[in-house]
Amino acid sequence: MPGADRHQPDTPTLRADMELLSEAARRAGEIALRFFGKHPRSWLKDGKSPVSEADLEVDAYLIDALRSARPDYGWLSEETADTEDRLTRATIFVVDPIDGTRAFLAGGEEWTVSLAVVTDGRPVAGVVYCPVRQEMFVSGAGQGTTLNGASVRVSAQAEMRGARVAAPPSLLSDPLLLEAGIEPSDRLRSLAYRLTMVAAGRVDVAAARAHANDWDLAAADLLVQEAGGRLIDLSGQPRTYNQVSTRHPALLAAPLQLAEAARHILSRAVV
Template sequence: MTAAHDLSHELSVASGVAREAGALLQAHLRAGFTVEHKTSADDPVTVADREASTLIMTALAAAFPDDGLLSEEETDDRARLNHDRVWIVDPIDGTREYSTGLPDYCVSIGLAVGGQPVLGVVYAPETDELFTGVVGQGAFLNGQPVPAPHSGPDWRIAVSDTEHRRELHATPLSGMKPSGSIALKLARIAAAQADATFTMSPRSEWDIAAGHALLRAAGGDLTRRDGRAITYNQPRPHVEQGLIGGQPRAAAWLGDQLRALHLPTAHLGVQAHEPAWSVLKPADRAALQGHPGVNVRHADGQLLALLIVHPDTRQVQRAEGDAFHLDRLTRDVTRALGTVSVGTVAVGAVQS
């Protein structure tokens, strides 16, 4: 497999620049900074994000000039689509935690080859934990091999603190441990500090590429909530639905629990060939086929909210669902697309 190639130089460069970026982040914390927001209060950004991104991208470009680059904080250079090897970077995963003085943030640097995550480096500056790994060669924490996975059955489930605060706190799922950065969640699962994770909302490639590589290096995996694989370096670098992953036995148990509890997930831009299409009523399946702006929130075959957005104007053409699920879906669409305009579209219950 591709990951069996010698990536020791790549791992060394990525590890070194991750530590440099971590030092820069801590320097900004000491000096103070202003917090801005991209699409909403849930999507903060700081000068530290931008400077760390510049530092990392400059170093990677100098060391690997023939590779593609993708960072959350840089204008997307579509030339990356012509590269088999692409570095996928989040200079701060967990900016909300970072900007509010919480320790649950990290620097995340992943390498995808042929669309597959093969190398991951996640550095947590507050705890000085450097998680590194190459698929086929194992995962390490501060240079030491990670322990064997937890054997259960008391599985430790890492969940989003935001999702836990808004709705998961009322869910009878045992073993939930809320935290911020998903990259750090995946790294900690790879290091046997937790066992599995899932999200209700979509994530972007830069959020998960490094952590996914670490998880694979440690014998686990990460997929979409509907079980389909994740391929990186896509034209639109966003995974359009919630995720589930972890060590195999824990992830299998978790999948059974999510289905039994009917826990929702969003699916943005759902298409006719995808499982979530079946939650639409038959008339909509016929009328909306090929429409790129069909967004749903669903659970176990039941449609909870529907938001149809014009792909060019971002005008909401139709909105259905109860207030809570429609609000969650609207937040997910806004974060993925930017502001959407509801205009005079009526919002009502999902029609059966």
Template sequence: MSAALDDAALAAHLAETAGRILLTVRESGLFAGKALGRAGDQVANQFLIHALREQRPDDGILSEESKDTPDRLTKSRVWIVDPLDGTREYGEGRSDWAVHVALAIDGEPVIGAVALPGLDVTLTSGAPVALQPANTPPKMLVSRTRPAAEALAVAESFGAELVPMGSAGAKAMAVVRGEADIYLHTGGQYEWDSAAPAAVALAHGLHASRIDGAPLVYNQQDVAMPDLLICRKEMADSLIAACRNPDTKGRDE
């Protein structure tokens, strides 16, 4: 591939290719359960890291599956990747897992691609599509194993229908695809969990922020990101206000 390929196209190509690699690993029948998840994480990460170093040698890289170094903090352009978001779902043979490839420029999630290989779908900031009409009643995505008290309380106040789902990327893209209207997360994440989903969501005209409305800022020394809100813009102010209710506390994944 030519290095002249633009950043959005590169992100999409990398996410799609890593997704095909992950499907091949799973379909090989050589691994199962947690071993399958570990193998998928490592193989996809090696591909992404080597491809980014070849295609964008001057940029920084932050990956969940690679040792972090302070070098990225000196870079304006930093690629933030999660080679396999939803390792549990991947290992269980489900479809609600994803590959995240994002480019943060001066801390902003400017470019992103999220591949959903189990659905043969890739959504990218470089090719936004029209949003579907909002659901009635609104639908809120929550963890399929440990829904957060905050999300449950906000859903009740909005009269929202809860939709359990696996990975963060799958949840965020469900909002982009119109399958749901709100993804509210409060259980602690890392930059690689939300950078690509946030970039794709913003490019599609959705709201993406911290749950108090603060902007999402990436390529920080501390890569922990405690919370995330991705939703339709017309719902954002009310959701942020509801999140400030001190009576809603809990943990999600």
């Protein structure tokens, strides 16, 4: 298992990884766009989660592009069979070839390619790319967060009343949130993109119900952190990745000044 003493990659390695992820995400987006709006073959995994031929083609490209460039890194992807090998690696790629496959298949714009490098349980480089909107969010540990090369920050919203909140529709209609005076955002079916909107300052708080996986979260986690916010569970703790189980409890992303108030409200509303 990765050790408890976490270390940061040196700056040249970190920047090289950020560039590698950015280029891979851009190319992956081009591949996905070839299928977008053209009714690709799709089916359900485990009887509930949609996957399409586009997801698999993007995944195959990413395996080749990323693992050939960093053969010593482990691998965790939504569309690749998981193995225990990753648990022996201090550094791994965490990949979601198409985050928001339901949006992708329905012709929505907000699906993304989500890529991260995780070292000793925490993301150190991350990219969330929205091909339809041509939005490339990039972050590295200690490097801040950028959108198409320009720095972005979380919002300065000071209280939950009037805060823009992105969450599943069933949560946004919860009486506790409505009583708190929040402003529901548009529906965002890519969880990575939903969380990234906090990093960009477009929404103030984003929430996720339990059972999201590493590949949904790792890249966006770093983007939020480097933009001045936090991604935490409802006990207030940050997340650790590349564990035996890839699943996570209910979570929220928020600027530092809103995190505790958001946690207090959401911990009573989220089941």
